[in-house]
Amino acid sequence: MIRKNRANRIYLICTFIFAAVAIVYFVLQAMNKNIDLYLTPTQAKSGQYEIDGSFKLGGMVAIDSIETGSELDVTFVVTDFKNSMTVNYSGVLPSLFKENSGVVASGFYDQDAEIFVAEEILAKHDENYMPIKIEVEN
Amino acid sequence: MYKYIAKYFLLEKVYLFCRATALWSLGIGAVSFLLVAYLCLFILPSDATQSEVYRILFVHVPSAIFSELVYIFMAVNGFIYLVWRTKISAIFLSSAINIGLAFTALVLVTGALWGKPTWGTYWVWDARITSTFVLLIQYIGILALKSSFNSKETADQIVSIVAIIGAINIPIIKFSVEWWNTLHQSASITFSGSSIDAEMLYALPLMILSFAFLAFFIFSRNIQIEILSRNSNTKKVRELLNG
Numbered sequence: 149m150i151r152k153n154r155a156n157r158i159y160l161i162c163t164f165i166f167a168a169v170a171i172v173y174f175v176l177q178a179m180n181k182n183i184d185l186y187l188t189p190t191q192a193k194s195g196q197y198e199i200d201g202s203f204k205l206g207g208m209v210a211i212d213s214i215e216t217g218s219e220l221d222v223t224f225v226v227t228d229f230k231n232s233m234t235v236n237y238s239g240v241l242p243s244l245f246k247e248n249s250g251v252v253a254s255g256f257y258d259q260d261a262e263i264f265v266a267e268e269i270l271a272k273h274d275e276n277y278m279p280i281k282i283e284v285e286n
Numbered sequence: 287m288y289k290y291i292a293k294y295f296l297l298e299k300v301y302l303f304c305r306a307t308a309l310w311s312l313g314i315g316a317v318s319f320l321l322v323a324y325l326c327l328f329i330l331p332s333d334a335t336q337s338e339v340y341r342i343l344f345v346h347v348p349s350a351i352f353s354e355l356v357y358i359f360m361a362v363n364g365f366i367y368l369v370w371r372t373k374i375s376a377i378f379l380s381s382a383i384n385i386g387l388a389f390t391a392l393v394l395v396t397g398a399l400w401g402k403p404t405w406g407t408y409w410v411w412d413a414r415i416t417s418t419f420v421l422l423i424q425y426i427g428i429l430a431l432k433s434s435f436n437s438k439e440t441a442d443q444i445v446s447i448v449a450i451i452g453a454i455n456i457p458i459i460k461f462s463v464e465w466w467n468t469l470h471q472s473a474s475i476t477f478s479g480s481s482i483d484a485e486m487l488y489a490l491p492l493m494i495l496s497f498a499f500l501a502f503f504i505f506s507r508n509i510q511i512e513i514l515s516r517n518s519n520t521k522k523v524r525e526l527l528n529g
Binding site: 158165169184186187241242244252268273274276277280 | 331332333334335336337340343365368369370403404405406407410411412413447450451454458466467468469471472473474481482483485486
């Protein structure tokens with residue numbers, strides 16, 4: 149008798165867990181587009197996302213694309229290696245900002261000039277950690 | 287098999303085990319923490335891109351690991367308690383809550399302090415940071431729930447249910463960096479290897495161990511308090527306290 153109760157409790161808890169997992173799964177599915185912190189250039193150009201207002205653009209800074217203008221003005225290309233977008237920014241860059249490294253820019257897309265005007269630049273750090281010496285040897 | 291396991295988890299045995307090991311755990315944890323902290327701060331080489339600020343990793347990563355492990359431990363004990371009605375599982379669950387809360391707060395604070403010099407901001411609402419913040423709220427909620435009932439038994443049952451259901455957040459935290467675009471980088475250490483150079487990596491398991499000892503000290507003291515307060519009017523407890 150006691151054993152039967154115990155089995156019933158296991159079934160009950162498992163049913164609850166299954167139901168909760170299902171609910172969370174569907175909620176996350178519905179929110180999927182909003183959970184992404186940024187859009188890649190491919191996503192931004194696909195037309196499936198709202199890009200009229202301000203949004204965040206993320207990707208890698210293309211090699212040899214950083215051009216510094218007068219004062220703090222800087223222009224560079226953000227790429228996901230399929231599509232790319234030119235970004236214009238005026239302000240202080242984070243110290244980890246460099247070519248071939250991740251970046252997340254918040255701002256808006258100027259459709260006529262085909263330029264993303266950034267108001268804030270965040271550097272994305274990758275998962276690699278390496279002592280200084282080794283990089284110099286390479 | 288049930289009886290075989292149960293005899294090792296008699297309340298009295300657990301109490302005496304905790305009382306005997308707590309201070310040893312604190313001693314080993316504190317000494318090893320100081321040694322490993324010296325190693326991390328002064329001996330390990332600086333990072334090529336982040337220079338010195340990467341050293342916060344040695345507090346951030348162990349805290350992150352324990353914030354999730356402690357929660358899994360709580361959910362498993364909640365499950366065992368609900369199915370087998372073993373009092374010791376409820377005691378284990380309640381004793382772990384404030385430890386998990388501390389580790390989650392620590393991982394968020396160290397992450398923010400690291401984020402400012404590397405990313406350029408203390409906080410963004412990306413999937414990893416948001417889901418970890420939700421975990422912090424879960425811990426606070428469970429801690430509040432625990433003391434919101436007159437009957438200990440009702441509290442144990444409700445807390446167990448909430449802990450089990452909330453465990454859904456753990457895989458979400460773990461895989462958030464793969465499922466969505468996040469500012470937080472993806473995992474450095476995976477089953478296929480580590481992208482942290484070996485010259486820095488070896489300090490990490492040492493730090494995790496010293497964190498484990500420190501956490502066990504608090505955990506065993508919590509267990510002692512739980513066992514005593516739940517049985518405060520029994521003859522055995524009076525004997526234990528006097529002897």
